Amino acid sequence: MKLDCKAMVWLCLSLWCCTLPAMTRRSGGFLQPEWLGSSTDVVRITKVEFTDTATIVSFHERYRPGWWIQIAPEAVLRGEDGREYRALRGEGITLGAHYVTPESGEGQFKVLFEPMPHKTRFFDFIESRAEGAFHILGGHQAGRDIRVPEPDSVFRITEELERQFLQGGTITVEGRIEGYAPSQGYATMQCTRFNPMPACDVSCLMFREFNIFLNRYEFSRILPSCSLASAGRRLQVDSALLDVDREITGSAGPSLLGRLVLLRALRSDLEMHCCDLPELMDSLFCGRRALLGREELRAQADRLYAAARNRCSATYPLPDTEGSALLRRLTDKYRGKYLLIDFWGMWCGPCRAGIRSSLEMRRALRDHPDVDFLFINAEGESSESAYREFVGQYLDGEDVQQVTRDEFNSLMDLFGFLGIPHYETLDPEGNVVRDGLHYEENADLFKTPQLDRLKKLLEP
Numbered sequence: 001m002k003l004d005c006k007a008m009v010w011l012c013l014s015l016w017c018c019t020l021p022a023m024t025r026r027s028g029g030f031l032q033p034e035w036l037g038s039s040t041d042v043v044r045i046t047k048v049e050f051t052d053t054a055t056i057v058s059f060h061e062r063y064r065p066g067w068w069i070q071i072a073p074e075a076v077l078r079g080e081d082g083r084e085y086r087a088l089r090g091e092g093i094t095l096g097a098h099y100v101t102p103e104s105g106e107g108q109f110k111v112l113f114e115p116m117p118h119k120t121r122f123f124d125f126i127e128s129r130a131e132g133a134f135h136i137l138g139g140h141q142a143g144r145d146i147r148v149p150e151p152d153s154v155f156r157i158t159e160e161l162e163r164q165f166l167q168g169g170t171i172t173v174e175g176r177i178e179g180y181a182p183s184q185g186y187a188t189m190q191c192t193r194f195n196p197m198p199a200c201d202v203s204c205l206m207f208r209e210f211n212i213f214l215n216r217y218e219f220s221r222i223l224p225s226c227s228l229a230s231a232g233r234r235l236q237v238d239s240a241l242l243d244v245d246r247e248i249t250g251s252a253g254p255s256l257l258g259r260l261v262l263l264r265a266l267r268s269d270l271e272m273h274c275c276d277l278p279e280l281m282d283s284l285f286c287g288r289r290a291l292l293g294r295e296e297l298r299a300q301a302d303r304l305y306a307a308a309r310n311r312c313s314a315t316y317p318l319p320d321t322e323g324s325a326l327l328r329r330l331t332d333k334y335r336g337k338y339l340l341i342d343f344w345g346m347w348c349g350p351c352r353a354g355i356r357s358s359l360e361m362r363r364a365l366r367d368h369p370d371v372d373f374l375f376i377n378a379e380g381e382s383s384e385s386a387y388r389e390f391v392g393q394y395l396d397g398e399d400v401q402q403v404t405r406d407e408f409n410s411l412m413d414l415f416g417f418l419g420i421p422h423y424e425t426l427d428p429e430g431n432v433v434r435d436g437l438h439y440e441e442n443a444d445l446f447k448t449p450q451l452d453r454l455k456k457l458l459e460p
Contacts, residue, residue, distance in 0.1 A: 028118045029056075036138025042069060045139055046108075050120060054088060054112040057125070061099070061107040068098035072128035077113050079123050085114040218261045222248065228269065231283035238262055238291055259292050266301055270308035278312070314457055315431040323414030328430070330401055331374065336428045338371045338454060340437045343411065343422040346382035346390060351421040354439055355394050364443035366397065371437070371451060375400045378408035427458055 030048040038044070047058040055077060061069060073095040075087040092109035093099045101107055116123065122140040127133040217223070223244055226237045245251075245258030266288045274281045289301050310316040318324040331339055344351035355375075362373055375395060379402040391400055403411070415424055415432075425436025433454065440446040 030139070030141040032142035033139050034142045035136050035140070038134070038136045040134035040136070043134065043136075045125065045136060048139065050116055050118045053115060055085060055114065055116045056110055056112055058110050059108070061101065061109070062105060063101040063107075065101050065103045065105050068100045070098055071095050071111060072130065072133060074129070075111065075113075075125070075127050077116060077123045077125055079116055079120055084126075085116050088112045088114065214257065214260055214264070217257055218264060223261065228273065228277075228280070231280055231287060234284060235287040235291070238265075238288060242291065254291075254293065259294065259297055262288055262291055263297055263301060263304075267304050270304055271311075274308035275312040281308070311434065313434070315427055315433050317431050318414075321410070321414060323410035323412075326403070326407055326410060327414065330376070331426060331430065334372050334374070334426070335430060337369075338428065338433075338437065338451065339426040340371065340373050341424045341426070342373065342375045343377070343408075343417070343420050343424075344375060345377050345420055346387055348420050352390065352394075354421050357441075358439040359394055361440060361443045361446055362398065365446065368447075370455070371446075373398055376408070376411065377402055378405045379403065380405070425454075427454075433458070 028050045033045045033048055035045070042063050043059055043061050045057055046060045047056075049056040049058075057077070063069060071087070071090065071093060073087060075095070076084040078084050087095055089095065090109060090111050092107075093111070095111070099107065099109065121144065122138055125136040125139060127135065224237050224240045226233060228234060241261065242254040242258050245255055245261070246253065249255040249257065266285065269284060270281060285301070285305050289298050292298050292301060318327065331341075342351075342355070344355065346352070365371060365373075375398055377400075412418065415422065423436065423438055425433040427433050437446070437450055437454070440450065
């Protein structure tokens with residue numbers, strides 16, 4: 001069959017016109033994205049493309065040359081319907097690895113996510129749920145009106161809410177926004193800071209910036225201070241401080257800010273002087289406790305004082321917490337021995353190095369009548385095969401306990417550590433030894449002076 005040139009042209013135009021709608025449906029996006037809020041000024045989104053196979057987000061990074069940022073592998077886009085779309089891979093960046101800022105101080109890269117609907121009007125970028133991860137919220141095309149609901153009434157703090165704000169522990173709040181429906185076209189809400197900062201409103205404790213603000217207030221020149229000469233002199237200055245605080249804040253009595261300054265000063269003095277100046281600290285504690293006024297703050301002062309007194313002893317008992325109950329279940333079988341507990345993880349290089357280097361020492365102490373070892377890590381943080389291989393090679397014959405992530409967090413809270421490796425020692429009665437055992441190059445160095453020192457200190 002022959003086609004003349006004119007027929008060929010018409011055929012091509014017809015095919016092009018038939019495929020044009022399908023082509024335009026295959027992609028869309030935000031050429032000039034804006035957002036309602038961002039927790040970072042280092043990274044911004046410059047373009048968003050919606051395709052059938054991926055959502056492609058282009059980023060511009062501006063940072064100090066040679067310094068690095070990181071996009072976590074668990075990064076997601078959260079759509080207006082609440083669904084989350086996982087990160088697939090990076091282009092110009094490796095997810096989970098350091099992206100080093102070029103010498104120019106600016107960089108460009110893309111992250112590909114699972115495909116979002118082409119009609120998506122806005123989304124949230126969640127880099128990770130981990131502490132310190134950054135979020136870019138309410139991303140949308142420039143010029144599009146993304147409405148943020150206005151509150152129907154002003155939030156009022158009540159006496160009961162005040163007590164709850166000043167209590168220790170955690171709380172989960174659930175509820176709904178009156179008059180809101182997803183069909184209104186927004187998935188994020190703005191949370192504005194107090195301006196000015198209310199000096200007596202406990203709800204200001206919600207804001208990260210409050211701790212910085214309180215620090216500046218505490219050490220400002222307008223508040224009187226003095227060296228620790230005597231408890232009486234220090235308490236006179238504390239009373240003067242609260243008088244100045246009343247003038248500054250316009251409060252009828254000492255403001256929450258002023259009382260918190262005294263509480264922080266009490267903590268600092270107890271940490272530095274409770275063991276070497278116990279009588280002075282007892283007097284200072286009693287006087288400041290009276291000045292704090294509020295029972296919730298006095299309860300916190302009592303906890304600080306008890307913790308400080310515990311630090312002055314060689315050992316202290318485990319408190320009554322979930323972490324303590326878990327630890328007792330794992331360690332009760334070691335009563336009568338000193339127990340060195342190693343908190344570790346497969347992803348932690350220094351943890352693995354410490355376990356490797358202590359292998360010969362631990363083998364030499366395997367049947368020692370006075371000491372034993374326990375290794376605790378969180379489950380699910382490495383491949384099962386790599387974990388079994390490492391344990392079999394370096395921890396064979398040791399007591400290795402895997403706990404859930406939540407249980408490991410409770411143990412971190414119990415001992416107040418934020419990183420690993422971390423080591424703790426229990427005495428034969430199950431009390432925590434303040435200055436405990438640690439690994440040595442060989443068993444002889446471990447036994448003398450470490451173990452001998454503890455036995456001489458703690459045993460009659």
